[in-house]
Amino acid sequence: MGLTLVSYIVPHWFKNWYSEANWTVGREIVWNVLVILLITFGNIFYSQWFFGRIFNLRGMLFWLGITASIGTIPATVITLVNYNRLLRKYATDSLLVKSAEASIETNPTPQNEIRLLAENEKDTLIVKTEELLFIESADNYSEVVFWKENKVQKVLLCSSLSRIEEQIKYPPIARCHRSYIINLRQVTAISGNAQGYKLQLQNWDCTLPVARRYTDLVKEYFKK
Incomplete structure (x- = not known):
């Protein structure tokens, strides 16, 4: 019983x-x-x-x-x-992982930039798609991290990550975790364990997590 x-x-x-x-x-x-x-x-x-x-x-x-x-x-x-x-x-031995350079070569970018609008409908950030690394949730803010002028740059926008996600209409830039939107074209390596995937990006030292609910999305992208 x-x-x-x-x-x-x-x-x-x-x-x-x-x-x-x-x-x-x-x-x-x-x-x-x-x-x-x-x-x-x-x-x-x-x-x-x-x-x-x-x-x-x-x-x-x-x-x-x-x-x-x-x-x-x-x-x-x-x-x-x-x-x-x-x-x-979630082991990644058989997962085809493309470097960011190979991804750019085989998948030409149809969109050169994304425009992110803050909650106040005034503050705007324009980032080139090939420069964006990831966007991280920071309470009621979102921190946009990108590579420009040979260095990592960060901009804090007063906007939730969910609202930012709705503004992005470019599939390689996708929500992979409740706290992260990641540019999959910047991924250079993937590691995996029972808790999900970890993504290594160009020009970024730390790996970023992929929640298990998004693992199929990541697998499908890198198997194309």
């Missing part, structure tokens, strides 16, 4: 928590602990109903100990299996 509740009913109520896009080892552990607790209470109810045993703290700890000792090993195995499955899924 407890297993049925966790496996079918609870996931139906909390779809975002149980979606693969939000999977983490921590959430898998929480899920397994919840299963063990529900099975424990199921065992207590069973012992009371059929054997007339009185519920008390000692009895609860007894059943919790038995359930945990039996369930810990399979729970650990399931967690490792899920982790390795996602690790293989």
Whole structure:
């Protein structure tokens, strides 16, 4: 009964928590602990109903100990299996990664620049598409990072990242994370793990994350 509740009913109520896009080892552990607790209470109810045993703290700890000792090993195995499955899924050994130079050569840019308008409808930033690296969310602002005059430059716009995203009509510049819009033509390398992809850009030292909900978008772009 407890297993049925966790496996079918609870996931139906909390779809975002149980979606693969939000999977983490921590959430898998929480899920397994919840299963063990529900099975424990199921065992207590069973012992009371059929054997007339009185519920008390000692009895609860007894059943919790038995359930945990039996369930810990399979729970650990399931967690490792899920982790390795996602690790293989997001591995990038077979993913075709194009350098920014190759991308520019094989995909001529039909749009030379993008125009970004701030919330006040007055402040405007015009950036060439080949210069833009990424745009990062900064609370109610968005920081536009681009390469110009042989150095990294940053401009802060008073605008949400979602509003900025609506203004961009150039597919290689895409939302890849809740905090980032990335110019995929600037990507030089991709690394992957069970948590998703990491993108390395030209002229930028740190890798940028790709949320799992956007991994298919990134894969399709680099497989074209």
